[in-house]
């Protein structure tokens with residue numbers, strides 16, 4: 001299965017090799033973070049020696065147009081566009097380090113991933 005992620009602002013492709021590459025900003029830190037493309041896989045890659053504090057809130061942005069990916073529907077979620085099996089989806093994910101909550105939304109349904117998805121399900125249901 002291949003997942004192709006793109007920026008909702010500039011439509012630039014965010015996949016690089018086997019990761020989704022985003023700019024992560026927290027306080028004075030600004031780093032490139034690689035995410036696993038499979039929804040529900042929370043493996044990330046960080047710059048060498050860098051560690052992320054669990055519970056910290058991150059602002060993710062597009063490395064191509066620099067715009068923030070924070071979603072319109074909730075300030076605690078970021079979003080990207082994604083195509084899998086020729087179907088367009090919008091993917092929402094938590095901005096909190098260590099919080100595993102991802103929503104994959106297509107015209108037909110909403111998939112929930114991660115053990116903390118329940119924390120955001122009301123926002124998702126309310127606005128989708």
Ligand SMILES: [Zn+2]
Nearest residue numbers: 007010062065
């Ligand atoms: Zn962009």
